[in-house]
Amino acid sequence: MTHDIMMLLAPGPPNAEWEAEKAGWRARAMGNVVCGYRDGSRLAGAWRRGFDAADRSSDPLGLML
Numbered sequence: 001m002t003h004d005i006m007m008l009l010a011p012g013p014p015n016a017e018w019e020a021e022k023a024g025w026r027a028r029a030m031g032n033v034v035c036g037y038r039d040g041s042r043l044a045g046a047w048r049r050g051f052d053a054a055d056r057s058s059d060p061l062g063l064m065l
Contacts, residue, residue: 017046024050029060 024047037044
């Protein structure tokens with residue numbers, strides 16, 4: 001049995017919650033306080049987690065995801 005190495009190295013499907021957390025971190029690092037996700041949604045919660053984590057960080061810009 002052989003495997004196509006390019007298929008194995010191909011990117012997987014995006015993780016929406018991880019992307020929202022990264023967006024929240026970036027928003028805090030860049031000084032933006034407005035969340036673009038619908039209030040109460042799981043993506044808004046993920047965005048808030050990222051924002052809050054960056055807020056607690058000693059160097060949010062240097063540690064940006």
